[in-house]
Amino acid sequence: MKKCVLLTALTVLWMLPLFAQEPQTSQKEYLERYNMLVSHVGATGVGIETMLGKWERDYPEDVDMLAAKFVYYLGKSRSSSVEQKPVSKYLGEAPIFTLKDSLDNPVNYFEVANFDDELFGKAISSIDKAIQLLPDRLDLRMYKISALVAYEKDSPDMATSELKTLIDYNRLQHPAWVYPGAEKVDKDFFDTAIQEFCFTFFRYGTPATYAAFRDLSEKMLEGDAKNVLFLDNVGSYYLVAAKDSKTALKYYNKVLKIKPSDITAIRNCILLARNEKNVKLEKKYLPMMVKYGETDTDKQAAQARLAVLSGKK
Numbered sequence: 001m002k003k004c005v006l007l008t009a010l011t012v013l014w015m016l017p018l019f020a021q022e023p024q025t026s027q028k029e030y031l032e033r034y035n036m037l038v039s040h041v042g043a044t045g046v047g048i049e050t051m052l053g054k055w056e057r058d059y060p061e062d063v064d065m066l067a068a069k070f071v072y073y074l075g076k077s078r079s080s081s082v083e084q085k086p087v088s089k090y091l092g093e094a095p096i097f098t099l100k101d102s103l104d105n106p107v108n109y110f111e112v113a114n115f116d117d118e119l120f121g122k123a124i125s126s127i128d129k130a131i132q133l134l135p136d137r138l139d140l141r142m143y144k145i146s147a148l149v150a151y152e153k154d155s156p157d158m159a160t161s162e163l164k165t166l167i168d169y170n171r172l173q174h175p176a177w178v179y180p181g182a183e184k185v186d187k188d189f190f191d192t193a194i195q196e197f198c199f200t201f202f203r204y205g206t207p208a209t210y211a212a213f214r215d216l217s218e219k220m221l222e223g224d225a226k227n228v229l230f231l232d233n234v235g236s237y238y239l240v241a242a243k244d245s246k247t248a249l250k251y252y253n254k255v256l257k258i259k260p261s262d263i264t265a266i267r268n269c270i271l272l273a274r275n276e277k278n279v280k281l282e283k284k285y286l287p288m289m290v291k292y293g294e295t296d297t298d299k300q301a302a303q304a305r306l307a308v309l310s311g312k313k
Helices: 002-020 027-041 048-058 063-077 117-133 138-152 157-173 187-204 207-223 228-241 245-258 263-275 279-292 296-309
Strands: 078-085 097-100 106-115
Touching: 027 048, 027 063, 048 063, 063 078, 063 117, 063 138, 106 117, 106 138, 117 138, 138 157, 138 187, 157 187, 157 207, 187 207, 187 228, 207 228, 228 245, 228 263, 245 263, 263 279, 279 296
Parallel strands: none
Antiparallel strands: 078 106, 097 106
16 A cells, blocks of 8 residues: 555656646737737847747747747847948938048948848748748748848849749649738739839849849749739840840730730830830830820820820820
8 A cells, every 4th residue: 555655656746847847828928928028128129038938948839939039030130330332222222321522422321231140040040940830821931031132132042042932832832821911812912922022123223133033023924924913024124124125025015915904014115115216116005005094194194295206286
């Protein structure tokens, strides 16, 4: 009898540490406390790192925790400096101020984001783990790519590679995407998300970002050859970056064959014709603006221009 009592007591003692290690705070409570703390001190403020450490200890695979770690380390990794650059715009932005040199030439200064590699790596590691746990959470993938775009600036190699991987995953796996806060995550939603990155690269306006803009647009067209959004993009690449009006016009005409009312293609064809001083070509596209212009002002301006080119008063 004494032996049985002793074994029972030992079993209870052996189990006590296990019970003691059970988290006293639920995942939901951690998220609520985190959001409350962030509202007071910010995503990188005092106490955030300590809370994240406790949260991770109790729930190492909580995606909300991993996303919070990503935001924390990304914020901690980022700093900014003011730098002089011999350009009128840097990554699509105007200078924050301009001075004059001894010859009275403008000297432009820009705010430049910088990142600590070690802390940035921790941010990416956290979001990568979250993506592995929930691969169909589109917002997590967007967070990672946005961070890479900011980190790489005018040389978006990793961001472009990540986007191409995402496009392939979408085309081949047909995931049921989830994006918290969005009512419907469909093809248009996905296309728009990719287009936002394309627009960023186009706005940056460097050889490498223009190339990324074209590559991503062409990648999207692999799975949807008649997607006018990305056909327009390729046309704009040839018009603006490559200075190849002939090829640009070919793409815009493809768009107008699919969608005659596409205002981007119409507008750029008119611009192209004016740049080339090709009156015949401009007269071809002006009636489309008269018909499909977004505003009455656009339509009236096109009609007036057409009248001038046709020799009418």
